[in-house]
Amino acid sequence: MWESLLKGEWLSKSLRAKPALLSKKENGLSLSGSAFVELLKAVLDKGTPFRFRAEGFSMHPFIRNGDLVTLSPLFNTIPRLGDVVAFVLPGTDRLMIHRIIGAKGRFFLMKGDNLHGPDGLIRKTNILGRVTRVERNGKEIFFGIGPERILIALLTRRKAVSSSLLHVRRLVRPIIKRWLK
Numbered sequence: 001m002w003e004s005l006l007k008g009e010w011l012s013k014s015l016r017a018k019p020a021l022l023s024k025k026e027n028g029l030s031l032s033g034s035a036f037v038e039l040l041k042a043v044l045d046k047g048t049p050f051r052f053r054a055e056g057f058s059m060h061p062f063i064r065n066g067d068l069v070t071l072s073p074l075f076n077t078i079p080r081l082g083d084v085v086a087f088v089l090p091g092t093d094r095l096m097i098h099r100i101i102g103a104k105g106r107f108f109l110m111k112g113d114n115l116h117g118p119d120g121l122i123r124k125t126n127i128l129g130r131v132t133r134v135e136r137n138g139k140e141i142f143f144g145i146g147p148e149r150i151l152i153a154l155l156t157r158r159k160a161v162s163s164s165l166l167h168v169r170r171l172v173r174p175i176i177k178r179w180l181k
Contacts, residue, residue, distance in 0.1 A: 034093035037128075040086070044073045044129045051133075058112030059084070059097060062144030062152070067136045069097065071129035078124070079108060082149030084131040087122050097131060099149070101157040113144075113156050 036052075043050045049072045054063050063069060063084070071086050079085050079100055086097045087110065098119060102109035107121040134141040144152060 033095065037088060037093055037095050040071070040095065040128060044071065047073055047075070049073070049132065050129065054097065058115050059099070059144075060114040062113055062141075063097065063131070063134055064136060067134050067141070069131055070133035070135075072132040073129055074127065079103075079127055079130060082151075082153035084145055084149070085110075085127050086129050086131070087127045089119065090122065090126060095128075099153055099156055101153045109157075111156055113152065 040050055040052075049070050051068060051070045054067045054069045055065060057065055081100055081103065083100050084097060085100060085108075086095060088094065089096050096110070096112075096119065098110040098112045098115075100108045101111045101118065104121065106124045108124065108127065109118055109120070110122050111118040131145055134145060
């Protein structure tokens with residue numbers, strides 16, 4: 001079924017026949033959680049980035065509800081401290097996009113920047129891809145997934161990320177832009 005989606009046949013008859021997989025939204029159709037995770041895995045397994053609209057507030061202010069997020073396959077790389085990754089929460093079909101705030105062997109400690117507690121240790125096999133681009137209102141957002149991600153991970157781990165970090169952003173942003181040129 002997913003092969004037809006990957007080839008551009010967006011709504012095959014079999015998909016239309018299963019209304020639980022799709023729901024109608026204001027701006028189009030939305031896949032259910034497990035169907036979306038399956039499609040995401042299939043696309044990333046082919047080595048292709050996957051772009052979708054984020055929902056939720058767990059990564060606010062760096063990723064906001066409604067931002068366009070691009071996930072790229074990990075290939076054979078190991079995620080690093082501060083990376084924002086998509087993973088399947090163990091025991092569920094729930095897709096999460098959170099930041100890596102620690103690592104222990106093949107396990108990674110994940111936490112949403114705007115949450116009080118971590119998700120726990122997640123196996124590398126549960127990590128689907130890395131966030132490589134965030135767009136808001138047609139503009140690319142660099143802050144949160146660039147080199148500052150390590151500082152944000154350390155602050156998030158110590159529960160120190162707050163609205164005051166937005167003020168630091170104004171100071172750091174020009175330095176980072178010059179550094180990346």
